[in-house]
Amino acid sequence: MFAYGPVPSRRLGKSIGVSPIPAKTCSYSCIYCQLGRTNQLQIKRESFFPKKNIFHDIQKVIKGNSADYITFVGDGEPTLCKDLGWLIDKCKNNFDIPIAVITNGSLLFQAEVRKDLQNADVVMPTIDAGTDDIFRKINRAHKNINFDEMIQGIVDFREEFTGKIWAEVMLVKDVNDSEKTLKNIKWQLDKINPDKIYITTPVRPPAEKWVTPPKPEKILYAQTILNNTFNIIDRENGDFGVTNFANASEALYEISSRHPLREEQAMKIERKFSQQGTLKKMLNNGELIKYNYQNIFYIFPKKFKTS
Ligand code: SF4
Numbered sequence: 423m424f425a426y427g428p429v430p431s432r433r434l435g436k437s438i439g440v441s442p443i444p445a446k447t448c449s450y451s452c453i454y455c456q457l458g459r460t461n462q463l464q465i466k467r468e469s470f471f472p473k474k475n476i477f478h479d480i481q482k483v484i485k486g487n488s489a490d491y492i493t494f495v496g497d498g499e500p501t502l503c504k505d506l507g508w509l510i511d512k513c514k515n516n517f518d519i520p521i522a523v524i525t526n527g528s529l530l531f532q533a534e535v536r537k538d539l540q541n542a543d544v545v546m547p548t549i550d551a552g553t554d555d556i557f558r559k560i561n562r563a564h565k566n567i568n569f570d571e572m573i574q575g576i577v578d579f580r581e582e583f584t585g586k587i588w589a590e591v592m593l594v595k596d597v598n599d600s601e602k603t604l605k606n607i608k609w610q611l612d613k614i615n616p617d618k619i620y621i622t623t624p625v626r627p628p629a630e631k632w633v634t635p636p637k638p639e640k641i642l643y644a645q646t647i648l649n650n651t652f653n654i655i656d657r658e659n660g661d662f663g664v665t666n667f668a669n670a671s672e673a674l675y676e677i678s679s680r681h682p683l684r685e686e687q688a689m690k691i692e693r694k695f696s697q698q699g700t701l702k703k704m705l706n707n708g709e710l711i712k713y714n715y716q717n718i719f720y721i722f723p724k725k726f727k728t729s
Contacts, residue, residue, distance in 0.1 A: 423676055424471065424479040424618045428489045428663040433546070433588065433620060434522055435490035438483050438663075439680060441497045442476050442509060445725075447499035451562040452550075454592055454633045456626040456682055457497055458725075464502065465529065473505035476514050482664050484517055491544070492517065495524040497680060499524045502529070507538030514541050522546065528567050531575030536582055544586045547576050549614070550598055552606025560597050576614050589616035593623050593644055599636040604647040611648065619651045626682045627715040627722070634716070662691055670695035671704060675723060678710060682722035684713065714725075 444462065447470075452461035480492065481595040492513050494500040498524060503509070505531040510521055524690050527533040527547030551557035554569040564570075580587055589611060593599050598607070606663060621644060623635035635645070645651050662681075667673035670692050677683060677691060692701050701721070704710040711724050 424476040425483040426666070426676055426680065427483060428487055429677070429681055430661065431493070435491055436488065437491045437493045437522070438480070438487065438489045440476065440480055440492060440494045440509070440566060441680065442494065442500060442503035443470050443496045445497040445679065447502060449502065449564045449567060450526050452501070453560055453562065453597070453630045454594055454624045454628040456628065459629045460498065463564050465566055465570060467504045467529070469504045469616065472672055473508055475510060476505070479683070480513060486665055489519055490521045492519050493522040493524060499526055499528065501525050501535050501538070510538065511543050520544065526561070527576045528563060528572050529575070530579045531571045533628050536579045539579070540583060542585055544588055545579070545583065546588045546590055548592065549607060549610055550592050551587050552603060552608070552610045553629055556598050560594060566677050573613065574697055580614050586618070587614070587616040588618040588620060589614060590620045590622055591648065593621060593636050593641060593660070595634045595636045599640045599644060601647065604644050608648050621645060621648065621651045621653050623717050627713045662687070664691060664694050670697055670700035674710065674721070678722045682720045685721060686721040688721040697724050
């Protein structure tokens with residue numbers, strides 16, 4: 423299933439998610455990734471799946487659902503999909519819904535990737551570091567990604583792109599929340615000149631269990647240094663669309679593969695179907711696991727590799 427939702431998004435409202443790449447295929451293996459450690463670390467772009475099948479899935483999910491955005495997000499890095507430009511253009515020509523792309527920005531140094539994103543409405547690149555050492559520590563990028571080249575790619579994209587750029591900075595306690603590190607991030611952000619800067623913190627179980635959000639006073643401090651930011655440190659609320667799932671087990675598995683679910687969200691999804699007791703069964707047979715992070719229980723597939 424390539425398209426799903428709508429899912430509630432803290433920045434994009436009701437969002438139809440599209441993942442045009444295989445699970446956990448990424449150019450980074452971020453310490454905070456909610457999908458666990460990266461299985462396939464790569465920078466080579468590919469047509470992983472037939473593009474027409476992906477578009478057909480988007481059509482199916484959009485039918486009968488309203489949404490604020492179609493969001494290319496991927497169970498990893500969506501710009502690794504060679505057909506992304508074709509898919510964005512197809513969506514623009516067929517639906518009256520704005521397109522967002524959530525990307526780590528690592529491949530924007532390639533002109534063909536910048537061209538692929540030209541017709542999106544919003545592009546949301548990640549800037550968690552201002553220097554190579556912190557970049558390696560937090561994003562654990564593929565060895566062939568050069569930090570300066572990556573930043574320059576986003577700067578070049580800013581010059582060419584007429585849509586909105588909303589940069590995201592994920593703050594992790596004792597990794598990128600010091601004054602020096604924040605000033606370095608600010609220096610890079612100033613070069614990019616995004617339309618908005620979002621500060622986020624890990625709210626779902628991270629790939630490395632020692633990863634935690636900074637204390638609230640540190641987040642406020644980061645806000646003053648980065649200047650003009652929006653905080654999205656609260657948990658998202660709202661309903662998950664389930665009309666395209668055949669049954670509760672498919673809905674729980676597919677949604678939690680992209681969005682680890684708080685226990686009450688998983689139960690709410692189950693209640694939308696006639697058969698009850700599915701969540702318990704899936705936890706008992708090990709398909710899904712329950713994981714405590716920051717005193718909240720999350721449900722996600724056992725296949726996620728966390729420390
Ligand atoms: S957080 Fe995003 S960029 Fe980082 S490893 Fe996960 S999918 Fe890749």
